[in-house]
Amino acid sequence: AQSVTQLDSQVPVFEEAPVELRCNYSSSVSVYLFWYVQYPNQGLQLLLKYLSGSTLVKGINGFEAEFNKSQTSFHLRKPSVHISDTAEYFCAVSDRGSTLGRLYFGRGTQLTVWP
Amino acid sequence: EAQVTQNPRYLITVTGKKLTVTCSQNMNHEYMSWYRQDPGLGLRQIYYSMNVEVTDKGDVPEGYKVSRKEKRNFPLILESPSPNQTSLYFCASSLGRQTEAFFGQGTRLTVV
Numbered sequence: 055a056q057s058v059t060q061l062d063s064q065v066p067v068f069e070e071a072p073v074e075l076r077c078n079y080s081s082s083v084s085v086y087l088f089w090y091v092q093y094p095n096q097g098l099q100l101l102l103k104y105l106s107g108s109t110l111v112k113g114i115n116g117f118e119a120e121f122n123k124s125q126t127s128f129h130l131r132k133p134s135v136h137i138s139d140t141a142e143y144f145c146a147v148s149d150r151g152s153t154l155g156r157l158y159f160g161r162g163t164q165l166t167v168w169p
Numbered sequence: 170e171a172q173v174t175q176n177p178r179y180l181i182t183v184t185g186k187k188l189t190v191t192c193s194q195n196m197n198h199e200y201m202s203w204y205r206q207d208p209g210l211g212l213r214q215i216y217y218s219m220n221v222e223v224t225d226k227g228d229v230p231e232g233y234k235v236s237r238k239e240k241r242n243f244p245l246i247l248e249s250p251s252p253n254q255t256s257l258y259f260c261a262s263s264l265g266r267q268t269e270a271f272f273g274q275g276t277r278l279t280v281v
Binding site: 060063088090095096097098099100103144156157158159160161162 | 173202204209210211212213214217227259261269270272273274275
């Protein structure tokens, strides 16, 4: 089974500052990687995903993430955050070689953007 | 509009009273899953299904049942709910393992 670690449970930041949300996974096999966002009282929606190719992936709302195979990391970044980015962010992985399509989630990082 | 619909959104029930949370998707997705979300624990998978009549346990299946008689529906059944099943539940569906999972709006269940 996969294990996903989100290193920070809470990240407070001021508006227009850059932010990085960290994600590490433990796997001996190749994986697909995802970041999801959950706004208050809503379900999760996909921010971005890495399947193959370029290790720098761009997503919605100005977010990007970089896949680092040697460090088994997939950190999420945004150069300048807005109040509206306040939400909980989840990193998730699935095994490439598995037909099961299971997603394994980290425990989440609450991003709070202050004015 | 492509969506995953869960019902009800909110439910308060008493210990031991059987309940069903429904989940329906209109995207013809093969994969469907149920998760529970608890503070500090993230999302944990309860059950998943790869197709009609094909289901398997996730990480926390105890106390839950599922069925997949039709492709679009994947109900979650609590035969005898207990207070430790108080949680926020999400249903999700996807076309395949490389593709985006679509989530429902969630069902907040309280068992007293």
